[in-house]
Amino acid sequence: MSSRDKQVEGIRNKMNELQKKLEGENATFFDDLRGYLITSSLFYDELDVTEQSYNVCVDLIEAQENGQTAQEYFGKDSRKLADSMIKNFRHAGYREIMELILLPIGIYWAISFISDFAKRGALKINILEYILIALLSLGMVVIVFEAVHKSIYLSENNPFRKSKIVQFIIGTIFFTCITGAFVTISVFTPPIWIAKLVYPGDVILMLTVTAIFLGWIIIGRKRELYSITPFIVLMAAVGMLQRIPVMLAVVGSNNIKFLAVGAAISGFLINIVWGRIEMKRIAHD
Structure with missing residues (x-):
């Protein structure tokens, strides 16, 4: 995790703690405002968006302590306030934009590649x-x-x-x-x-891709992607079992298809359950 990402995470954590102090309409006001700002664009500077959201939360806490509601302090049209803030957001740098573009592509490419690898025959x-x-x-x-x-x-x-x-x-x-x-x-x-790509090149490539992908998720602490790691590991394991002759002889070629189906279903179910648990955790932060 880069120093910039750590800075964003630190501000976000402080904002989550402050947000818990908001009550009633103030809590609803800020929850809507924060969600609106975060989803305003993929290409705004994340640090700037997080800092501005945090500043609003601090101001709203102060207003609440003085007996004011969000509408009394910021005005009735909260969407107008949000739109005015968005106009002043800094745009993300080219490196951040490329990361945002490549992130979803990389995830789906990795899933597709691992699924291709799990099929029988040459990759x-x-x-x-x-x-x-x-x-x-x-x-x-x-x-x-x-x-x-x-x-x-x-x-x-x-x-x-x-x-x-x-x-x-x-x-x-x-x-x-x-x-x-x-x-x-x-x-x-x-x-x-x-x-x-044929054996052993396909296995070497698979090990490399899996190690890079899992390393990026774990070392980068991408908690939102933890739930997908069992699917990756299980499908990669099936692919390796059917491509490495010694392992294939132990498992049996007729059993590979059952292992592939079992691995896919198990990985998918774990992903759903783990993903729901993680979403609930994020919602309560």
Whole structure:
């Protein structure tokens, strides 16, 4: 974790503690404002956004201690306040922008690569498929950020904001469509550009990719990605079992397909359960 990331994390932790002191309408006001600012754009400077949010929280705590509400202190139109703040945010540097762009692409590429590796036979990488996956992953991130951003200041009577059931249904439909799009790309992308790698090169590459990906998650303390590590490890293990002759002889070639299905299901379920636990932890911070 870079010194800048540590600085952002430190301010965020202090803000989380301060936010717990807010009560009633003040708490709702700041929660909406903070969410709106964070999702305003992928390309604003994270440190600047975090600092400005923290300053608002400090001012709101002071106003609350003086008996004022958020609307009395900041005005009734909280969205107008948020929009005025957004106009003054610094844009992220080129390095940060590239990291933001490459992050979702790298995650989905790693998952796709590990899934390809777990298949029987020589490792085949469909380059066109990976290009389409990159475009879809970027589009998905932009849509999610924009949807969350727009939904924060919906009217209280809006079904999406009012009903948890409506939110769940729409979210389920959206992620089902995204999953379907990834599956469609994986199944129907024509084999125009194929890169092929045979043993032991495929195993060496797999070990390298897995080590880099897991190292980046663990050393960088990317808690939001911890839940995906079991899937990565299990699928990589299946791929290695079927490619290393000694291990394949021990396990048996007929058992590999059952191990692959079991590893995929187990990794997916662990990812869901762990991910939900992590989301609850973040929500209560």
